[in-house]
Amino acid sequence: MSAPEAELWGLEPAARKARVAELHSGIVHGRDVSGDLELEADTLVIGSGAGGAVVACHLAEAGERVVVVEEGEHVPPAEQAQLRPSESLRRLWIDAGLAFALPLGDTPAINVMMGRAVGGSSVLTGGVCFRIPGRVLREWSGEMGLHDYTEARLDAAHLDVERAVHVEEVPESMRSRSTTRFVDGARRLGVEVHPIRRNTVDCRGCGRCNFGCPEQAKLSVDQTYLPRALAAGAQVLSDCRVESLVVRGARVDGCWGHLLRGPERPPGGVFRVRARRTVVSGGAYGSPVLLGRSGIGRRSGQVGRNMTVHPAFRVMARFRDPIRGWQGALQSAYSEAYEADNVTLTGLFVPPGVLAATMPGVGREHVARARDIPHLAIFGGMVHDQGGGHVFEVFGRRAMTYRMAPRDKAAVPVLMRRMAEIFFAAGAEEVFLPVLGLGGVDADRMRTLDLERVRGRDLESGSQHPLGTCRMGVDPKASVVGPDGAAWDVKDLFVVDGSILPTSLGVNPQLSIMTVATHLAWKLRERRPRG
Amino acid sequence: MARLRSLTEAIFATAAGPPPAARVDWVVAEVEDVLAHAGAQMRWTMAAATLVIVWIAPLFVGRLGSLASLPFRERVRALAALEASALGGPVLAVKALLCILYYEHPDAAAEVGFDAECLGLPSPAALGPAAGAEGVA
Numbered sequence: 001m002s003a004p005e006a007e008l009w010g011l012e013p014a015a016r017k018a019r020v021a022e023l024h025s026g027i028v029h030g031r032d033v034s035g036d037l038e039l040e041a042d043t044l045v046i047g048s049g050a051g052g053a054v055v056a057c058h059l060a061e062a063g064e065r066v067v068v069v070e071e072g073e074h075v076p077p078a079e080q081a082q083l084r085p086s087e088s089l090r091r092l093w094i095d096a097g098l099a100f101a102l103p104l105g106d107t108p109a110i111n112v113m114m115g116r117a118v119g120g121s122s123v124l125t126g127g128v129c130f131r132i133p134g135r136v137l138r139e140w141s142g143e144m145g146l147h148d149y150t151e152a153r154l155d156a157a158h159l160d161v162e163r164a165v166h167v168e169e170v171p172e173s174m175r176s177r178s179t180t181r182f183v184d185g186a187r188r189l190g191v192e193v194h195p196i197r198r199n200t201v202d203c204r205g206c207g208r209c210n211f212g213c214p215e216q217a218k219l220s221v222d223q224t225y226l227p228r229a230l231a232a233g234a235q236v237l238s239d240c241r242v243e244s245l246v247v248r249g250a251r252v253d254g255c256w257g258h259l260l261r262g263p264e265r266p267p268g269g270v271f272r273v274r275a276r277r278t279v280v281s282g283g284a285y286g287s288p289v290l291l292g293r294s295g296i297g298r299r300s301g302q303v304g305r306n307m308t309v310h311p312a313f314r315v316m317a318r319f320r321d322p323i324r325g326w327q328g329a330l331q332s333a334y335s336e337a338y339e340a341d342n343v344t345l346t347g348l349f350v351p352p353g354v355l356a357a358t359m360p361g362v363g364r365e366h367v368a369r370a371r372d373i374p375h376l377a378i379f380g381g382m383v384h385d386q387g388g389g390h391v392f393e394v395f396g397r398r399a400m401t402y403r404m405a406p407r408d409k410a411a412v413p414v415l416m417r418r419m420a421e422i423f424f425a426a427g428a429e430e431v432f433l434p435v436l437g438l439g440g441v442d443a444d445r446m447r448t449l450d451l452e453r454v455r456g457r458d459l460e461s462g463s464q465h466p467l468g469t470c471r472m473g474v475d476p477k478a479s480v481v482g483p484d485g486a487a488w489d490v491k492d493l494f495v496v497d498g499s500i501l502p503t504s505l506g507v508n509p510q511l512s513i514m515t516v517a518t519h520l521a522w523k524l525r526e527r528r529p530r531g
Numbered sequence: 532m533a534r535l536r537s538l539t540e541a542i543f544a545t546a547a548g549p550p551p552a553a554r555v556d557w558v559v560a561e562v563e564d565v566l567a568h569a570g571a572q573m574r575w576t577m578a579a580a581t582l583v584i585v586w587i588a589p590l591f592v593g594r595l596g597s598l599a600s601l602p603f604r605e606r607v608r609a610l611a612a613l614e615a616s617a618l619g620g621p622v623l624a625v626k627a628l629l630c631i632l633y634y635e636h637p638d639a640a641a642e643v644g645f646d647a648e649c650l651g652l653p654s655p656a657a658l659g660p661a662a663g664a665e666g667v668a
Contacts, residue, residue: 084635086565095570098628263568326645352645353634357627362614363544363607366626367642370634374644397571437619 008227009166009201009219016201017078017216023227024076027118030239030259030271037259037271039235041067042529044254044275046242046290048072049120050513051497052281053221053229054161058521060232064529067235067273068226071260071286072117074238077223080123080212085351088211092117092124094285101309101389101402101463106409108459110311110402112466114285118238119222121283122510124464126209126331126348127198127218129167130507131158132515144502145474146483148519157518161511164228165199165219174205176328178377179347181319182419183333185426191418193335196347199224199511207326207349221514240271245278245294251491252278252296276529277492279485281517284466284499288391288480289398291470296489297480306471307389308504309402309463312382313415314348316358316432317423318440322374325349341414342384342407344506349378358432358460360439376432377423381415382465383408384506391469400466404456412459413451420446434460465509470499485520492530496520534585535559535629537599541606542626543633549603554636561632577628580621588613588622 008016030037043059045052048070060066073091080088089097094116101110115121132154140149161167172195175183186193203217216223230236242257254275258267280287288297288304297303326349335345352373359369388403420431420441430440433451436458441449473479476488481500487493498513505512539558540549549555566574585598589605591612598606614622633639640646 086561086632086635089631090565090568095573096565096568098565098569098573100572322644324646351631351634352640352643353631354627356634356643357630359630360614362542362611362622362626364546365611366542367545370643399572436623437615 006164006228008224013202013215020077020216020223020227023230024074024222026230026236027074028235028237029074030237031261031268033259033269036269039067039271039273041065041273041275043277043279043524044069044273045279045281046255047120047281047283047286047497048118048221048226048236049115049281049283049497050122050221050510051517052120052279053122053225054514054517055279055281055496055521055524056234056236057225057229057232058518058525060229060234062525065233066229067275068229068237069240069242069255069257069271069273070118070236070238071241072115072120072238074118077213077216081214081216083212085208085211085353092212099285099400101400103456104401104403106456107402107404108311108456108461110309111462112285112309112400113462113464114283114466118236119220119226121464122220123212123222124210125218125220125508125510127200128331128346128508129162129165129197129199129511130505132505132512133507136503136505140502146472146502148483154515154519157515157522160518161514165224165514166201167197167199167511168201169195169197170329170332171195174203174329175332176205176207176325176349177323178325178349179328179333179379181317181323181377181426181428182347182379182422185422185424186335188425189422191335191337191422193333196332196334198329198331203329205328207328207330208351209330211351237271241267242290243293245280245290245296245493247294247296247490252493254278277494277524279494279496279524281495281497283497284469285391285398285400287495287497287499288469289393291480291487291495292393296487296493297470299489300477300480302471302478302480304391304469306387306468307391307400307402307466308385308387308468309389310382310465310504310506311385311404311408311461312380312463313412313434313459313461314350314378314380315416315419315423315434316355317377317426317428318372318375318430318432319377319428320375323377324374325377338414338418339384339506342411342506343381343415343418344384345379345381345415345419346508348380360437377428379419379422381419382506383411383415385504387468387504389466389469409456413454416451436460465498465504467498467501467504467509470495471502472500473502484523494520494524532559532563533599534581535562537606538581538584538610538625539629539633540603541598541610542629543639544603544607550639554638557636558629558633561635562628565628565632577625580624583621584610584613584625587618591616
């Protein structure tokens with residue numbers, strides 16, 4: 001590998017974009033393939049997100065013949081930069097960003113947002129990068145017996161990823177006024193807030209990272225690991241929906257599926273990939289369904305179970321003076337002051353239409369409130385949840401349910417109250433809590449609200465962090481894969497993505513997924529596929 | 532799509548009446564395109580929510596029939612009453628999708644003071660002659 005591919009982010013912006021575009025031109029669009037397709041590989045990688053891209057890169061650079069198949073569309077980074085938010089939802093997100101986990105019990109209906117594109121969910125993040133927290137690793141390596149997963153043993157992988165995707169701290173000068181107000185309020189109350197680290201270079205702060213970066217400044221895997229894989233000879237194909245893994249005797253021999261032709265047209269030809277080793281990296285919503293459909297993982301009964309999502313809730317605050325929260329970095333500060341309550345607070349912003357959607361009223365009342373959008377600040381809080389989600393297939397369609405644990409539900413009023421207090425300390429006139437139909441709440445009314453009695457179904461919640469549906473473990477009866485990512489049930493099959501993380505993290509997971517993928521890719525590199 | 536049109540007109544009405552017809556047409560076409568990309572579960576949910584709103588909302592102002600058959604002001608009143616009731620869930624769901632799309636129209640964004648350059652809002656040319664007639668600058 002030549003140095004420019006390893007550190008494309010080090011190039012001048014124009015040269016970097018040109019080189020990324022050049023390498024992306026090697027991606028084959030399944031929708032443009034006529035007839036059927038047969039391929040062979042040393043390693044087949046199913047999925048091109050934070051897990052799959054990293055594995056593909058390391059194995060291709062080690063000289064393996066690597067084929068990556070991705071169900072989603074290939075939208076080159078330069079084209080992503082031109083999309084409106086709703087166009088991004090349509091082209092890059094699963095179910096146009098409208099997938100919901102059906103609530104069981106006292107649980108909100110959670111809008112779970114995931115990527116379906118070359119680059120996977122990494123193209124939809126705010127770029128936030130956290131290492132796997134030490135407390136989480138202590139649980140994994142201690143009571144769960146995953147001895148390889150300690151801070152010391154993962155340090156090299158963490159460092160390798162941080163270098164590859166150029167993790168940097170967001171300077172205070174790039175904070176939006178929305179975040180600055182929150183930080184001011186937090187300081188007045190003595191609540192510690194820290195700068196966020198992100199995988200960016202040359203960011204100008206457009207506040208729309210989730211919908212495609214206009215400057216290609218967010219270094220998602222389609223701008224880092226995938227170009228490296230392509231430069232090393234990997235074949236990457238988009239629009240390839242895998243129907244099933246091919247199981248021969250006790251081993252997996254690749255996969256087959258259909259070439260997709262866009263939402264308006266039926267699938268086209270059939271593709272088959274024969275591989276000596278198969279890595280499933282379809283994410284927490286895709287991988288368990290593929291394993292289940294292929295008859296793998298039934299022994300443990302754990303496939304698709306144990307999903308955690310980090311249920312997230314945003315609180316908005318209206319200030320008298322204009323905030324224009326879209327000017328500045330989308331996410332630039334966080335607070336772990338309430339970790340004891342299983343809550344992490346993180347800055348964010350959302351497009352005006354999403355803000356307006358939370359405004360009560362119809363007609364003149366709604367429009368009058370929508371005119372407050374430039375005066376709104378937002379901060380988000382996520383729950384470090386215990387799990388309770390289930391991904392499955394019914395009548396050929398994916399679905400998910402989520403039952404919020406009582407401990408996690410109890411964290412929601414804490415999160416709302418703390419964020420509201422901070423905004424009021426910063427001078428907010430009213431806050432908008434994520435409670436359906438509640439409307440604006442001033443400081444006096446806030447003190448009287450009995451938030452503990454709000455029913456789950458009345459809460460508005462979202463998630464971009466589904467994890468854990470093919471969890472890793474040391475007991476084949478209680479996990480889907482072992483500590484090396486290898487499936488317990490069959491040979492030559494590995495799962496490497498967010499689905500194998502055995503617990504939630506309490507922080508944004510993209511760096512954690514890339515780190516675990518690097519750790520496992522290095523092991524796979526040493527363990528050449530059988531001939 | 533007549534149902535969606537009647538909802539869009541009512542939700543985004545101002546004192547001057549419903550939004551310009553060209554803008555409503557644009558939003559309705561965008562909703563159709565989003566739903567074509569969404570999963571079956573969401574398409575079914577949105578269709579069911581729209582159906583419920585159209586037939587239940589008039590009952591909240593003491594009228595029978597579909598929402599589209601009501602005079603414009605009655606339509607707004609009926610929707611507001613339904614949204615504020617315990618049965619308001621379908622209104623919130625449909626309104627959320629409509630809002631995401633409606634405020635991507637450059638005129639609608641400008642009306643609420645949204646001036647972000649980076650959000651990729653469509654240019655007047657991209658919206659066709661109808662937008663020009665609305666005076667998009």
